[in-house]
Amino acid sequence: MSFKRVVVTGLGALTPLGNDAPTFWQNLVAGISGAAPITRFDAERFRTKFACEIKGLDMNDYIPRQEARKMDPFTQYAVIAADEAVKDAGFAPDQLDLDKAGVIWGSGIGGLKTFEDEVMNFSEGGRNPRFNPFFIPKMIADSASGVLSIRYGYRGPNFITVSACASSTNAIIDAFYYIRLGVMKVCISGGSEAAITNAGVGGFNALKALSERNDSPETASRPYDKDRDGFVLGEGGAALILEDYEHAKARGAKIYAEIIGAGMSSDAYHITAPHPDGTGAYQVMKNAVEDAGIRPDEIDYINTHGTSTPLGDPQEIKAIERYFGDHAYAMNISSTKSMTGHLLGGAGAIEAAACILAIRDGVVPPTINHFTDDPEIDPRLNLTFNKAQERKVDIALSNTFGFGGHNASVIFKKFEE
Amino acid sequence: MSEIAEKVKQIIVEKLGVEESEVTTDASFTNDLGADSLDTVELIMEFEKEFNISIPDDQAENIGTVGQAVTYLEENAK
Numbered sequence: 001m002s003f004k005r006v007v008v009t010g011l012g013a014l015t016p017l018g019n020d021a022p023t024f025w026q027n028l029v030a031g032i033s034g035a036a037p038i039t040r041f042d043a044e045r046f047r048t049k050f051a052c053e054i055k056g057l058d059m060n061d062y063i064p065r066q067e068a069r070k071m072d073p074f075t076q077y078a079v080i081a082a083d084e085a086v087k088d089a090g091f092a093p094d095q096l097d098l099d100k101a102g103v104i105w106g107s108g109i110g111g112l113k114t115f116e117d118e119v120m121n122f123s124e125g126g127r128n129p130r131f132n133p134f135f136i137p138k139m140i141a142d143s144a145s146g147v148l149s150i151r152y153g154y155r156g157p158n159f160i161t162v163s164a165c166a167s168s169t170n171a172i173i174d175a176f177y178y179i180r181l182g183v184m185k186v187c188i189s190g191g192s193e194a195a196i197t198n199a200g201v202g203g204f205n206a207l208k209a210l211s212e213r214n215d216s217p218e219t220a221s222r223p224y225d226k227d228r229d230g231f232v233l234g235e236g237g238a239a240l241i242l243e244d245y246e247h248a249k250a251r252g253a254k255i256y257a258e259i260i261g262a263g264m265s266s267d268a269y270h271i272t273a274p275h276p277d278g279t280g281a282y283q284v285m286k287n288a289v290e291d292a293g294i295r296p297d298e299i300d301y302i303n304t305h306g307t308s309t310p311l312g313d314p315q316e317i318k319a320i321e322r323y324f325g326d327h328a329y330a331m332n333i334s335s336t337k338s339m340t341g342h343l344l345g346g347a348g349a350i351e352a353a354a355c356i357l358a359i360r361d362g363v364v365p366p367t368i369n370h371f372t373d374d375p376e377i378d379p380r381l382n383l384t385f386n387k388a389q390e391r392k393v394d395i396a397l398s399n400t401f402g403f404g405g406h407n408a409s410v411i412f413k414k415f416e417e
Numbered sequence: 418m419s420e421i422a423e424k425v426k427q428i429i430v431e432k433l434g435v436e437e438s439e440v441t442t443d444a445s446f447t448n449d450l451g452a453d454s455l456d457t458v459e460l461i462m463e464f465e466k467e468f469n470i471s472i473p474d475d476q477a478e479n480i481g482t483v484g485q486a487v488t489y490l491e492e493n494a495k
Binding site for chain 1: 432433434455458459462465466
């Protein structure tokens, strides 16, 4: 049995930089930070008082209130991003065999806000066990993929992948594999997260994972800078329509890019700390490149995991240098988390979108907020500091790594017949 | 319309997202107002909260229309 080719035919995004894919991309290339003081809850007593929130979103413009209130925000974000992607893919009525259309979504946490609200009600209400009947269906992480399948009537494979900050890359990989194998023709993939809540910020603060640069939120996410002090929490997500190439061709679809390979690996080391030798990061890129059947030096751009944490950033860079050798200095590397913050389970999806649009437009979005070189980071690397760079990008690789030691990478290529 | 009936109507409009005019005495939550079983459970919980009473399950099962809710609450709410 030969593998099917898999292409991307639709994009949607709801991010701290813009509430649709074109605005997201425009602001990403412009090097704009999405960070600002937290408005979702009163963060005055928290060590971190800022985040990359979605801005200016009126849910009523997208989802009727009666439907929206039965969804956790992470599912609402999934619906908004997926609606844009499905529309972008331009399926004509009856063009889809709905039994061959699936939804594979990613979320690291699921309905954190819902869980928090319900447990707080329980606690503040004298521990009277009056839980809302929608509590569980709103909170469980798979509700996003369930809601999407109901919304579009897709009756094929339907589930969610959970691997912390690698979740939506794992979702894209699973969708890629199942289409490759012929199990389905079309899949809505991607991921979303909505963790800017008391428990989300408080929990990550307790891990000392978040930047505490409260006097300058917009410069707080500074991957590879000597003075980086943790990641900035973001929210939102992105949706990709993955499609069997023959199916896309038959309906005359617009093709953004092809997915040519994917890799997965585990650190098998520590529940939160990255492996000090970067072995998992090395292995995942190697697995992806080998799966794609290309040479390492064919990669033009790596969108790194690069969260702006003191420990994580250099491990990934060392792994890139070790795997790519001299080619590491020839390619473009950037961390768009410098602008978007870290969307956790939504990160892989928005960064996949960034790779695809970099290929389309021949421009690499920057790593903003570079002020001081880190002696641990080799200055020969082109980390695309502070300004986007024009560059023909034929092949781009997206890395994501999650707590638990999960590593996932996916490779996109400019589409050619 | 009694004060209780007015409150019941508001809760139904709020939770089910229907027009006030649809909330007639005979309207069934599931057949006329688009509620599923979870919506119905939520409605009962809202009535309990609003009127500060506890509705036993065996009695909640008999509340399927707007009128049945109003009657039950008028008889049992303090």
